[in-house]
Amino acid sequence: MSTVRRNPVARVLTGILVFQLGLGVLLFWGDLRDDLRLPGFGPRAPSLTEPIRPGDQTRRYRPDRAPPPGRPIPSSPLPDRLVLTQIEAGRTILLxxxxxxxxAARIAQQIEELAQAPERVILNSPGGSVRDALDLGRSLRSAGFSTALRDGDxxxxxxxxxxxxGVTRDIPEGGxxxxxxxxxGESTILPAFVAVENIQRGQGEVMAYLDDMGIDPLVMRxxxxxxxxxxxxxxxxxxxxxxxLQEIDDE
Structure with a gap:
């Protein structure tokens, strides 16, 4: 009686294929859960347009998927890259x-080339590259800028x-x-699975940055x-x- 031996190369290729198929299912499932309420995932967070209350502050947010209009989302779409505009007779720049x-490098260069040195930076941004935010933030602090939001930003x-x-920061009630x-990256599953060490290193750098800027790193919790x-x-x-924000002194 003879037995058929499977080619070891074929077994390896089959294993790789199974792994890739499984990984594809995980990635698809991760994207699918963003759009559908599936059993086992629990209730979805409310929309950003829902009022914020103490203890109820988490809201759905995918800037790449066009959040519904209404505050706090601006009525018109924000640019997909930072745009610098001088306002208030050049004393302030709007990012x-x-x-x-x-x-980070592009905006820092634009600020350096301004004919009039600004004193304040107003921000209106959904976020983006953490690395560029940290690098540009260090440039802003080095230049001694204040930072602020406007009502509705x-x-x-x-x-x-x-x-x-900002050496000082102003956040109105409507900001x-x-x-x-x-x-x-596009998926939140694959990078966290593959690059845990890099993620932890990045979180440590962010916390050190916040501490340097006078912000309590506990905000990261x-x-x-x-x-x-x-x-x-x-x-x-x-x-x-x-x-x-500065603490309000009790008098």
Whole structure:
């Protein structure tokens, strides 16, 4: 009686194929869960347009999927890269749009080339590249800029790192600041599975940066437990507690 031996190369290739198929299912499932409420995933976070209340501050947030209009989302789409505009007779610059890769060097160069040196930076950004936010933030702090939001502006994801860079910071009641886990590519499953060491190193760098800017790194506790497709909106008392706003003196 003879036995048929399977080619070991074929077994290896079959194993690789099975692994790739399984990985594909995981990636598809990760994307699918963003759009459908499936059994076992629990209730979805409310929309960003829902009022924020203490203890109820996590909202759905996918800037690449056109959030519904209504505050705090601006009525018109923000640029997909940071755009610098001089306002208030050149004393202030407005940075609007997503923070793209390479924006730190590009915006820093544009600021350096301005005929009149500004004193303040107003932000209106859904976030973006963490690396560029940290690098640009260091440039803003080195130049001694103040940072601010206007009523109705948003500062989410990586944008708070730019906000933190101001030597003074002004956030009106109508401004909205929010944090969440950093996005590492199109899928949130594969990078976290493959690059845990890099993610941890990046989180450590972010916390050191916040400490350098005078912000309590404990603000990251909200970011670390909020998925990339959601945003944790900070309340005014939290903005004061973590150092984004000055504490109000009791007299």
């Amino acid at each position: 609007e749009g997503a923070i793209g890769e390479g924006d 948003i500062c989410y994801s990586a944008c708070p790192y730019l906000l933190a860079a 909205s600041v929010g944090v969440h886990q950093h996005y590492f 909200h970011a670390l437990v909020t998925p990339p497709d959601e945003i944790y909106v900070l309340l005014p008392e939290e903005l004061r507690a973590y150092g984004f």
